[in-house]
Amino acid sequence: xxxxxxxxxxxxxxxxxxxxxxxxxxxxxxRPADLGVAATKSSPIDVVTEMDxxxxxxxxxxxxxxxxxxxxxxxxxxxxxGASGVRWVIDPLDGTVNYLYALPTWAVSIAAEYRGETxxxxxxxxxxxxxxxxxxxxxxxxGDQPVRCRPAAPLEQALVSTGFNYVTxxxxxxxxxxxxxxxxxxxxxxxxxxAVDLCDVAAGRLDGYYERGLNPWDLAAGDLIAREAGxxxxxxxxxxxxxxxxxxxxxxxxxxxxxLLEEFGAWHD
Numbered sequence: 001x002x003x004x005x006x007x008x009x010x011x012x013x014x015x016x017x018x019x020x021x022x023x024x025x026x027x028x029x030x031r032p033a034d035l036g037v038a039a040t041k042s043s044p045i046d047v048v049t050e051m052d053x054x055x056x057x058x059x060x061x062x063x064x065x066x067x068x069x070x071x072x073x074x075x076x077x078x079x080x081x082g083a084s085g086v087r088w089v090i091d092p093l094d095g096t097v098n099y100l101y102a103l104p105t106w107a108v109s110i111a112a113e114y115r116g117e118t119x120x121x122x123x124x125x126x127x128x129x130x131x132x133x134x135x136x137x138x139x140x141x142x143g144d145q146p147v148r149c150r151p152a153a154p155l156e157q158a159l160v161s162t163g164f165n166y167v168t169x170x171x172x173x174x175x176x177x178x179x180x181x182x183x184x185x186x187x188x189x190x191x192x193x194x195a196v197d198l199c200d201v202a203a204g205r206l207d208g209y210y211e212r213g214l215n216p217w218d219l220a221a222g223d224l225i226a227r228e229a230g231x232x233x234x235x236x237x238x239x240x241x242x243x244x245x246x247x248x249x250x251x252x253x254x255x256x257x258x259x260l261l262e263e264f265g266a267w268h269d
Contacts (some may be wrong), residue, residue, distance in 0.1 A: 003242050006119075006135070008086075008114065008119075009114075009119050009136065010135070011136045012086065012112035012114075013112075013120040014133075014154055015067070015085065015123050016088075016112060016120055016122040017131065017133060018062070018252075019058070019059045019110055020122045020124035020131070021131070022058055022062060023055040023058050023092055023124070024108050024124040024125075024145075025110045026034060026051075026058055026091060027055055027092075027126065028135055028236070030054070031051065031102075032047060034067060035047055035102070038197070038245040040048075041124040041182065043257040046101050048099060051093065051099075052076055052092055053155045055092035056075070056076040056077075056078055056090060056091055058092075059074075059108075060090070060228060061078075061168045064184050065173025065207075067086065068163075069082055069086075071084045071088070072087065072088050073087060073089045073217065074089075074091070074092065074217060075091045075092065075215070075218075076092060082269070086112060088110065089111040089112075089168050089216055089221070090109070090110050090111075090163050090218050090226070091107075091108070091109040091195065091217040091221075091261075093193060094107045094108070094193045094195040094218060095107060095191075095192050095195070095196065096191030097192060103192065104128060105127075105196050106125075106127070106193055107123050107126075107173060107196050107218065108122075108126075109121075109122075109123050109195040109197075109220070111122075111220030111221035111224060113220070118146055118223070118224045119136045119219075120135045120137065120224075121133065121134050121135075121221030121223075121225050122221060123195045123198075123222060123241075124194070124223060127198070130143070130199075132199045132202065132203075134209055134221075134224050134229075136224065136228070138228065139166075139228050140202050140224075140225045141204055142199075147202050147203045147204070147229050148204060149201055149202060149250040150170075150206075150207055150250055151228045151252075152250045152252025153253060154206075155186060155257065155260075156185065156211050157186050158185050158208055158253050159187055159188075159189065159208075159209075160181070160185050160186075160187075160189070160206065160207060160208040160209065160210065160249075160258050161192060161197045161200065161201075161204055161206050161208070162178060162190060162209065163191075163194055163211040163213075165212070165213045170210055170212070173265075173268075174212065177265070177266045181260060181261075184260060185236065186207070189206070194209075194218045194246075195221065195222045197209045197211075197222070198223060198225060198226045198248055199222060199226075201226050201229070201231050201233060202222075202226045202229035202231060207249060207250065208247070208248065208250075208253050208254070208257050209247070209249070210244075210245065210246065210247045210248075210257065210258075210261055210266065211249045212243075212244065212245050212246075214246050219241055222248075223241055223248070230251075231248050231254070232248070232249060232250070233247065233248045233254075234246075234254070235247065236258075236262065240258075245266055247261065
């Protein structure tokens with residue numbers, strides 16, 4: 001089931017699966033039906049924030065019950081050093097705007113690090129009914145089925161996803177980069193959830209993904225799942241994925257895509 005014989009990794013994966021399932025149910029079943037009707041007012045945003053915080057509390061509470069000495073890093077403020085060598089990196093609701101507007105592309109992302117290395121990751125996508133998971137060295141799975149990234153396509157035939165920052169100046173630069181990329185690719189998609197995009201690379205639904213401005217909780221689980229599915233991941237040349245730039249694609253697409261992103265200055269405003 002877990003894809004690994006390592007007892008610690010198996011335990012961490014199983015806990016992440018259950019925590020993500022519970023948080024996904026909370027977010028799906030607790031969302032008011034009319035949440036997105038007044039999307040420009042403060043009240044719907046407040047409700048989304050409350051749901052986000054509630055999901056993170058559910059996750060950290062569940063994990064702490066089973067592993068009280070572990071650390072946490074979460075989007076909604078969870079920050080505990082821990083004493084076990086294990087740290088959980090949590091995005092309780094990735095794709096907040098999609099959630100607000102009742103679009104299905106949002107997810108719960110939970111990764112477990114051991115001594116600084118991500119060893120297990122789960123991404124629950126409730127409105128798709130999909131659960132992606134991976135352990136380091138054990139492959140990537142959608143449910144119980146192994147997934148692999150697509151065979152490398154020529155860059156001009158590659159379907160690539162990206163995301164845009166909330167800050168207008170950054171988003172404007174990102175739009176300029178996308179405009180320059182479009183003639184060099186099959187097309188660009190914008191899904192609205194980094195976690196889901198990384199899973200779609202892993203499942204062969206996209207030929208690549210890139211984005212600037214991602215935080216550790218946006219990346220941790222999805223990066224592991226993509227790599228375990230055979231994708232390469234990184235940032236600027238010689239660096240891993242980071243806030244400056246994150247790229248994921250099959251070998252053969254990764255390098256030419258990253259070269260173009262470097263040429264177009266995708267990593268700065």
